[in-house]
Amino acid sequence: MYRRRPPRSASAEELLTTLQHLTSRARREVELHQARVELAEALQREMLPSSLPALPGLQTAARYTPARSGLDIGGDWYDGFQLPDGSLAFAIGDVQGHDVEAAAFMGQIRIAMRALAVIAADPGEVVRRTNDLLLSVDSGLLATCTFVRMDPFTRELQSARAGHVAAVWATADGRSGTTEDEGGLPLGIQTGEEYPVTTRRLTTAGAFVLLTDGVIEGPSYSIDEGLDAVVRLVRSRVGDDADELADAILDTAERTGHKDDAAVLVLRHDAFPAAPG
Secondary structure (H helix, E strand, O other), rough: OOOOOOOOOOHHHHHHHHHHHHHHHHHHHHHHHHHHHHHHHHHHHHHOOOOOOOOOOOEEEEEEEEEEEEEEEEOOOEEEEEEOOOOEEEEEEOOOOOOHHHHHHHHHHHHHHHHHHOOOOOOHHHHHHHHHHHHHHOOOEEEEEEEEOOOOOEEEEEEEEEEOOOOOEEEEEOOOEOOOOOOOOEEEOOOOOOOOEEEEOOOOOOOEEOHHHHHHHHEEEEEEHHHHHHHHHHOHHHOHHHHHHHHHHHHHHHHOOOOOOEEEEEEEEOOOOOOOO
């Protein structure tokens, strides 16, 4: 007599109504999320440069791809522009987070670096001032980046790094490796941070490649394994033109099983005589 009565079974009509409500709510949530993803991707692509500067004996190319899942977009970026004195500036970076806020923060970094590079010749100073400027607006976001300045007459390459992954290089005479530049903290962590500058000269034909960790890290690869794979690729295809090499490098990201954005910036240079003395 104390046994509970079994609950009343829902009618087919009630089940259909509940299912319709759940489906409608899920569709709204998916549409809202997809709208944010599409907006972030549009911001990303509109903020990236439509072309890169080049010189006789220097080819440049860049590639960007959103996360393979299609849901994480907005963090990676690259840039390249000519300065008033004729120097060329290149940058690549990765913003913490993958949404509209990250895309907007990326735009702030790019604009800040372009403006500061006009008044500060030293790449470390450009990165330092960018860091302090971003901290002053208190966005709460972080970013890694590498900023490079190239002298078109001496082919001297100066670079500063803010917590970013190493660059990859290879020369036509068979040498290759990754840069071991001393760097500073990522942007957005600490005011007054210093960013040492490393100088190298492109005397031998080859390639200098900037990339983001989405190219070299994923469930299938550690960063070190990914870097090694890109070094081998660049060494084997160092004679390719910049566009072909950029495509080949970006293809390696698919083998990592990456879920992050991925960006590549290639400087393909001919030999340049060493300075006398």
